[in-house]
Amino acid sequence: WRREAPRPRVERLDPRNNPAAPSPAVDDERVYVFFAEFGLLAYDFDGNKLWDAPLGPFDNLYGMGASPVVFDGKVLLVCDQRTDSFLIAINGTNGQVAWRVDRPEAASSHATPIVWQPNNGEPQLIVVGSFLLSGYAISTGQRLWWVRGMIHEMKSVPVISNGIAYVNGYGSPMNDPGNTLDVGPFENALQYDSNDDGLLSRDELPEGRARQRIRMSDLDRDGKLSENDWNYFRNSMAMTNGMFAIRLGGSGDMTDKNFLWLYSRAVPQLPSPLLYENLLYMINDGGIVTILDPTTGAQLDQGRLQNAVDSYYASPVAGDGKIYMVSELGMVSVVKPEPTLRVIATTDLDDTVYGTPAIDGNRIYLRTGTTLYSFGLPQ
Ligand SMILES: [Ca+2]
Ligand SMILES: [Ca+2]
Incomplete structure (x- = not known):
């Protein structure tokens, strides 16, 4: 099925963005989609619209980018913009606002948040935005703790493992080590x-x-x-560009206690990191792959993907003992999860790719500018 969403206004967008950039979210009963030029919509699996929740208008230098996340019956959406940024939780059953909190420090960020379930305590939503990584109680929206040091425009989704978040932030070359400065009050x-x-x-x-x-x-x-x-x-x-490793949890300003390490070379602007078989991978927009030790932040290897030297917007994904990296022009590299960068296969889809591949069961789904592909072994 296919449904058309209302488009009551047209908002400013960077040419690399588009009005349908946020990915949908699903739970056992519904699919939720966010269009910045309208708001949130919920459909059942037969395509019947269940509710809508108009939001905005928004004002973001590059347009909106964060996707909704659904957890425990709530649709959670970060609406960071130039002014009046907020985080909202909407009841998945009826579209009513469960809670809404302001994020006054946030401007022009695009990062989709991630749910963290601590060993003790209630689930939290981990939100990265301008200057701060914050943990919010999902039940109430209360901001429980935060860590300073993020750059002004965060775009990538954090990866969480063993109570540690790995997240990359890149502003501009002015944020590279040695170029940052205090311009004064x-x-x-x-x-x-x-x-x-x-x-x-x-x-x-x-x-x-x-x-x-x-x-x-x-x-x-x-x-x-x-x-x-x-x-x-x-x-x-x-602020400094970097891959940040941050321990999760605590109360109030946890910057001094929770900041573990920062790695600042060839940091991605957009693609999120990948943690797989105890190695941390990142690929930057220019196609440089970096493999880090997640415990120490030490660089294990760095280099370009042979046969696929290109720009990268999609994030790396992994499954079945392999890592998949897809370039802007549709070059798919399959990489072994080893401390030294090793490509075992390259395929050319001959079309643009900006979306991160999705893996479900034994299938990997890849969306190009024109085509949705499913790859897997014959059943
Ligand atoms: Ca002004
Ligand atoms: Ca003046």
């Missing part, structure tokens, strides 16, 4: 406020990062940097 920057209106316009700012990045930093889009805009800019210049 707003009160110092006000020396450039030549018309004394308490705001910094593009023309007032000297040549440099503040002027170059005003389109990103001007969160409320009035063409000038307020103190709030400046603080976002200041924080975004101070």
Whole structure:
């Protein structure tokens, strides 16, 4: 079946994004889909619409990207945007809001959250966004603890294993080690406020990062940097690109206790990491594969995929003792899960791929720009 969703408005999108970028979520009874230009919709498995929950409009520099997650009867959706970011839980049976919490620190992030079940205690939603990784109680929406140090735009889904989250964040080359800096407080920057209106316009700012990045930093889009805009800019210049390993849990600000390690070379902007057979893999947008020791963050190997040198948007997946990496132009590399990068097969799908493959049972599903493929052994 096929159903058309309402599209009451058209929102700004980066050309690499599209209005149907968020993936659907399913439970035993329903499928939930989020379209930023409408909101959430729920269907039964016969395609009958059960409810809808209009949300937005949204304002995100690149458009919305986070997918809904369903757990324990609630549809959980991170709606981070330039201003008024929030996290919402909607009752899967009837579409009513169970709870909604503001995320004032978050701007322009796109990361789908992940559920974490601690050994002791209630399930939490682990949300990565601007500057913070946070744990929320799924039952109430209360933010229980957080760790500082994330960059300003988080896009990747964390991977969780043994109470540790591995998550990569990449802002721009200005966030590479050695390039970060403290641009100082707003009160110092006000020396450039030549018309004394308490705001910094593009023309007032000297040549440099503040002027170059005003389109990103001007969160409320009035063409000038307020103190709030400046603080976002200041924080975004101070943070370091990296793969972060963070212990989960605790209460309040856990930055000092929970931050385990940071690895900062060839970090992906978009593809999420993969933890498989006790090795941590990442592939960056430029096609550089890095294999890390998840315990220490030590680099075990780094290199490009022979026969598939390309850009990468899809995240790596693994099953049956193999890792699958799919490039933007549809080159599929099958990699052995070993500390040294070794490709055992390459296939060309001859079409664009931006979506992460899905594995279910003995099948792997791959979606290209035109075609949905299912691969597996004959039954
Ligand atoms: Ca001014
Ligand atoms: Ca502004």
